[in-house]
Amino acid sequence: MAKEKKLVEAITSMDEDFARWYTDVCVKADLIGYTSVKGCMAIKPAGFAIWENIKNELDRRFKETGVQNVYMPMFIPESLLEKEKDHVEGFAPEVAWVTRGGLEELPERLCVRPTSETLFCDFYAKDIHSHRDLPRLYNQWCSVVRWEKTTRPFLRSREFLWQEGHTAHATAKEAEERTVMMLNVYASFLEDVLAIPVIKGRKTDKEKFAGAEETYTVEALMHDGKALQSGTSHNFGDGFARAFGVQYTDQNNQLQYVYQTSWGMTTRVIGALIMVHGDNSGLVLPPRIAPTQVMIVPIRQNAEGVMEKAREILDALKKAGVRAAIDDSEKSPGWKFSEQEMRGIPLRIEIGPKDIEKEQAVLVRRDNRGKTVAAIGDLSGTVPALLEDIQKSLFEKAKAHRDSHTYDAHDYAEFKEIADTKPGFIRAMWCGDQACEDKIKEDLGVTSRCIPNEQERISDVCVCCGKPAKKMVYWGKAY
């Protein structure tokens, strides 16, 4: 029974060592496995099923806004990567290079895509001719490679899965609208499906994407008070179009450059799910993203009628649109409870001979361990309602945690004190100079997370230099 033991063994407490707790959950909830490929992980069925749900849900939302899926090559010839100056500077130091194909040295080396702006631009330059071809709203689901030195499951690995949307528009206004639209898709997905509250805002010039005019971001706060950038949307203006010659003929038969955007969300958000909702018993999955929402655990499953009743409940739940399953393995109910808690299954239903006698079942929530007893005949109503309540509670709990870990700093001394002692978001005014941003990072180890859309005037002067303040900024330590 070595395998079972491992699962119910206590994991490292999150208060004791958050980083180790995180890794323990990744491994013991069976989300990932380590591989012989340095810096790369294997995503196991329980982890990949979460990604499949994320993908399906996001893909549906993208398509509702007119986006179409395509597939571009995974290789970028060096000369193509170099066409946009800022972009190559940002990415060249961290790419993997293919230098041999088959038995021969390549005449030009190819990098494995770290992101595909250059490939889409090269494609659009051939594909777009007239204003009737616009907008182009393309997206691809793929993996990308960035040669990170230190890696952690989901949060930072040399290869990761993501989607990257790349659009081309006739006007700057349309491109800006699309950039904001996709940020809003990410924000509502994170909040409504993953139950992760986010701050929407813009990155400072220092933190924006290599080659972008403007980078929008959604920032979330993890349980340990660190921030996680959870999705970004970039407005490129016509910078890439000029570098790659992406032009179209307008209604007046004039050649014009297109305006472009790109936007991405990655397997990192699985890391966010773990670090926002997880607890010392393991993973906690919001019902809307959980591959299995309800696990039915038969008690004394060999007793007459128990499995039949469990299957009856399963059928009723499936009919009600609930993703349910029965754990009919030969383990004890206690083992099963612990396993399912580790795996984050939102709700379990216990059903044994005594329950059947009373025509009832015991429902136990993963999030707060709340127990209720419900009539078996009512489960197809009770259970979906309870799942919705769990979903809502998880969001409220995460939001309360974030709000209670968001601090306002009015001057540098207060800023320093918060940064040193209180993990969380720090809101403080900024003059707009990168010098102050650099100093804050160097002195206090926090970076600007975003200039939030919802501004508040905390004080009139920059928290760092004392000059007149331009913007309120969210600061924090980040993953």
Next chain:
Amino acid sequence: MAKEKKLVEAITSMDEDFARWYTDVCVKADLIGYTSVKGCMAIKPAGFAIWENIKNELDRRFKETGVQNVYMPMFIPESLLEKEKDHVEGFAPEVAWVTRGGLEELPERLCVRPTSETLFCDFYAKDIHSHRDLPRLYNQWCSVVRWEKTTRPFLRSREFLWQEGHTAHATAKEAEERTVMMLNVYASFLEDVLAIPVIKGRKTDKEKFAGAEETYTVEALMHDGKALQSGTSHNFGDGFARAFGVQYTDQNNQLQYVYQTSWGMTTRVIGALIMVHGDNSGLVLPPRIAPTQVMIVPIRQNAEGVMEKAREILDALKKAGVRAAIDDSEKSPGWKFSEQEMRGIPLRIEIGPKDIEKEQAVLVRRDNRGKTVAAIGDLSGTVPALLEDIQKSLFEKAKAHRDSHTYDAHDYAEFKEIADTKPGFIRAMWCGDQACEDKIKEDLGVTSRCIPNEQERISDVCVCCGKPAKKMVYWGKAY
């Protein structure tokens, strides 16, 4: 109107130049675009939507047999690739090598996966402990790279999309059953969904997968009489397990090696779709795989009530589960007809003021251009029935074509004559010696496609050497 013109321009006739006809269809049906990355194509929305449907349909069928999706790294360290002797010999000459990561030379070069047996074995060696962990039924959807010298859209490109299933079992019997089961999944998918009739069989030793004990294949015949291997399923026995040390503890507490399989289907099948069903007007898509099954073309769309009626029909069809759309662009109906024919949309519905008066619509099939008139009120019944009939007709037509292009050769002279003059499958007896297979390939330019499950005794002796025959074999020129 340059863009429209291009679409309805005549493509190369398939009888004149089949290879050029094929490429014309790929480009003019908007399936692919050329890129600056040699040997790699861009899959455009119309092409990728077909792949999405293939993927969804296959994935559902895999999951019904208990398969789970995972994701393994895209890189294979050279030492890992080298662990199984036959496998490395088969693949090493055609892989792409990453030799630099970031700014540094790698201590060990990594190949971009050409297939992932080695990664799965490495993973299973750590992941499988006991007989309770078996079977493992994993699959991944990804892209792979093989450094081909000459490439063609979908049929042969340096990077292609596919799924690769990798399973581990306690017994040789179970592994064999799984190998056959997945071949049957491919066969029924190809026949029932893509309307492509297939021959199921085994590869000869010469043609089997590098490292496999047995390779099963489904072979299809293209319109030009060439064969296309459309899916393969491999039984590895315990060969890889021994090379990688994949062992489990059995019920008697003894260490045993696992038995493994792998099976794959690729974007090649889109090439098969084109070459089996296409005609001189372009692509012809079977309804079950077509992203858009029905295109509604309003005639005199600005006349009162026409668009309203078109939308009414659209709603009724969608409710009936039909993937329908309206072409309300400002092109003439004639242009629209040609465009949709090029794109292979199975059925079009023409609806104009005169039709509306008579409460009818005109239905035109893509496959045989058959025209019927149907009452508007009945469309939610008429259309699905018609789509089913198109699906069936396409399969029957392809089967009739294949059967009429399958020839029996009783002796070498006849074999040679058929190979020289009649494109198609050739059935002939074989003694089982690779020498004969080699000679046939060299002399006649045909290869063994498979040893079909359904054997017939055409003669008693090998068509090549005259020794006693062991098996009837399908031979042919292949893509």
